[in-house]
Amino acid sequence: xxxxxxxxxxxxxxxxxxxxxxxxxxxxxxxxxxxxxxxxxxxxxxxxxxxxxxxxxxxxxxxxxxxxxxxxxxxxxxxxxxxxxxxxxxxxxxxxxxxxxxxxxxxxxxxxxxxxxxxxxxxxxxxxxxxxxxxxx
Numbered sequence: 001x002x003x004x005x006x007x008x009x010x011x012x013x014x015x016x017x018x019x020x021x022x023x024x025x026x027x028x029x030x031x032x033x034x035x036x037x038x039x040x041x042x043x044x045x046x047x048x049x050x051x052x053x054x055x056x057x058x059x060x061x062x063x064x065x066x067x068x069x070x071x072x073x074x075x076x077x078x079x080x081x082x083x084x085x086x087x088x089x090x091x092x093x094x095x096x097x098x099x100x101x102x103x104x105x106x107x108x109x110x111x112x113x114x115x116x117x118x119x120x121x122x123x124x125x126x127x128x129x130x131x132x133x134x135x136x137x
Contacts, residue, residue: 003061007038007045009085010068012094013119015112016041019064021057036060084127093118 004021011019019040025032034056035049045067048059097114 003058003065006085007061007064007068009087009090010065011040012090012111013085013115014068015115017108017111019045019061021060023053023056025053038064040064084122086122086127089121090114090118093121 007019011017017040019038021036021038023034023036025034027033033049033051034053036047036053036056036059037044038046038048038057038060046060046063046065048056048061048063050056050059094110094114097110097117101110101113
C-alpha cells in the first residue's frame with residue numbers, strides 16, 4: 001500500500017485538491033522524531049509521527065485516509081464505497097482536463113474537472129465505488 005499516493009488520488013477524485021504535508025522535527029540529530037500534519041482544502045485530515053520524515057508522512061496519510069473514509073460513511077446517512085484507483089486512467093483524466101481547461105482556469109479547477117472525468121468514466125465502465133465488506137451480500 002502506498003498511503004501517500006492513495007491519499008493524493010483519493011483527494012483528487014473527491015475534488016479536494018492535493019494534500020500538504022507539514023513536518024516538524026524534535027530531538028537531537030541522533031534521536032530525531034518527525035511530526036507531520038496533512039491538510040487539504042483548509043482541513044486537517046491526519047497527523048503522524050515517525051523516526052524519519054517519510055515514515056511520519058506515511059502514518060499521517062494513513063490517518064487521513066481513515067478520516068476520509070469515516071467522513072464518507074457519515075455523509076447523508078449512507079455508507080460510501082471506495083472508488084478503485086487506476087493511476088493511468090487518473091493521469092489521462094488530468095491530462096484531458098488540462099487540455100480542455102480555459103486559459104484562466106486555476107489548478108483547483110483543473111483538478112476538480114479531472115476528478116469529475118475520472119468518476120464519470122469509471123461509472124460508465126461499471127467500475128464505480130467498490131462495496132464495503134459489510135455491504136456485500
